[in-house]
Amino acid sequence: MTQKVAVLGTGKIGEALLSGMIRAGWAPGSLLVTARRPERAEELRTRYGVTPVGNDEAAKTADTLILTVKPQDMAALLDELAPHTPADRLIVSGAAGIPTSFFEERLAPGTPVVRVMTNTPALVDEAMSVISAGTHATSEHLAHAEEIFGAVGKTLRVPETQQDACTALSGSGPAYFFYLVEAMTDAGILLGLPRDKAHDLIVQSAIGAATMLRDSGEHPVKLRENVTSPAGTTISAIRELENHGVRAALIAALEAARDRSRELASGNNS
Numbered sequence: 180m181t182q183k184v185a186v187l188g189t190g191k192i193g194e195a196l197l198s199g200m201i202r203a204g205w206a207p208g209s210l211l212v213t214a215r216r217p218e219r220a221e222e223l224r225t226r227y228g229v230t231p232v233g234n235d236e237a238a239k240t241a242d243t244l245i246l247t248v249k250p251q252d253m254a255a256l257l258d259e260l261a262p263h264t265p266a267d268r269l270i271v272s273g274a275a276g277i278p279t280s281f282f283e284e285r286l287a288p289g290t291p292v293v294r295v296m297t298n299t300p301a302l303v304d305e306a307m308s309v310i311s312a313g314t315h316a317t318s319e320h321l322a323h324a325e326e327i328f329g330a331v332g333k334t335l336r337v338p339e340t341q342q343d344a345c346t347a348l349s350g351s352g353p354a355y356f357f358y359l360v361e362a363m364t365d366a367g368i369l370l371g372l373p374r375d376k377a378h379d380l381i382v383q384s385a386i387g388a389a390t391m392l393r394d395s396g397e398h399p400v401k402l403r404e405n406v407t408s409p410a411g412t413t414i415s416a417i418r419e420l421e422n423h424g425v426r427a428a429l430i431a432a433l434e435a436a437r438d439r440s441r442e443l444a445s446g447n448n449s
């Protein structure tokens with residue numbers, strides 16, 4: 180029997196995952212989606228050939244339910260799902276902050292839950308997805324989640340205690356790089372370059388640097404040293420970064436993201 184997978188609350192992350200699964204060869208006929216707005220459901224059917232259903236129908240029909248609603252909407256979704264979800268369904272949560280115990284408390288006893296933190300480079304099959312098992316999830320359940328999220332990039336198993344830290348690093352991580360590109364493009368404007376040229380120079384430098392980080396096998400310190408000539412330009416820039424506390428700012432920023440992920444777990448949604 181074909182395994183059916185349902186994506187519930189198919190927004191940015193849900194659609195990125197869905198499209199990646201289809202690119203990786205999943206049959207659209209084995210994929211169900213749910214969305215709040217009927218126009219959105221139709222859009223997904225037209226774009227991917229998947230079947231839109233209600234949340235209750237997804238729970239009854241699919242073997243694996245991937246929940247990609249916002250953390251703030253998860254309790255309401257689980258209220259809707261609980262009466263229709265047999266305990267043999269695999270629940271995969273993609274939400275920041277929410278622990279597997281949150282699902283276990285609201286669904287039938289023994290329900291397997293896997294928590295995943297992915298990121299938006301799923302759109303280009305370069306996601307980093309971090310995967311943890313709940314109390315009743317077996318290694319087969321983890322392997323199934325890896326098969327799904329492996330369609331859009333790399334996966335890594337971690338203990339659930341590390342999920343909030345991973346959310347701060349890789350879940351939110353792409354935003355920090357986009358922010359740096361934005362700021363460096365502004366610097367290019369200050370230095371008199373047209374915006375489009377500044378953008379292209381920084382983006383290609385980012386792609387080159389990321390490829391070297393991934394493929395060279397060198398430590399980032401060594402890669403930076405190779406750019407930094409004695410009495411040259413780079414060290415003048417690095418001194419300013421240190422003077423402005425950029426390293427400390429990054430450490431504090433990621434600590435704040437980790438703390439916010441923990442707050443989402445405790446139901447602080449403001």
Ligand SMILES: NC(=O)C1=CN([C@@H]2O[C@H](COP(=O)(O)OP(=O)(O)OC[C@H]3O[C@@H](n4cnc5c(N)ncnc54)[C@H](O)[C@@H]3O)[C@@H](O)[C@H]2O)C=CC1
Nearest residue numbers: 188190191192214215247248249250252273274275297298
């Ligand atoms: N955006 C990002 O970079 C990342 C987001 N996440 C997590 O992924 C989840 C989704 O985030 P996004 O895709 O950015 O949000 P989004 O707002 O684009 O998507 C969530 C979707 O869920 C729908 N929804 C809410 N309640 C529903 C219900 N009861 N039934 C059906 N649909 C319902 C909403 O209409 C919306 O389309 C969040 O939990 C977030 O923490 C994880 C990693 C990265």
Ligand SMILES: O=C(O)[C@@H]1CCC=N1
Nearest residue numbers: 274275346350351352
């Ligand atoms: O900002 C957020 O809460 C979500 C989770 C990780 C990335 N975006």
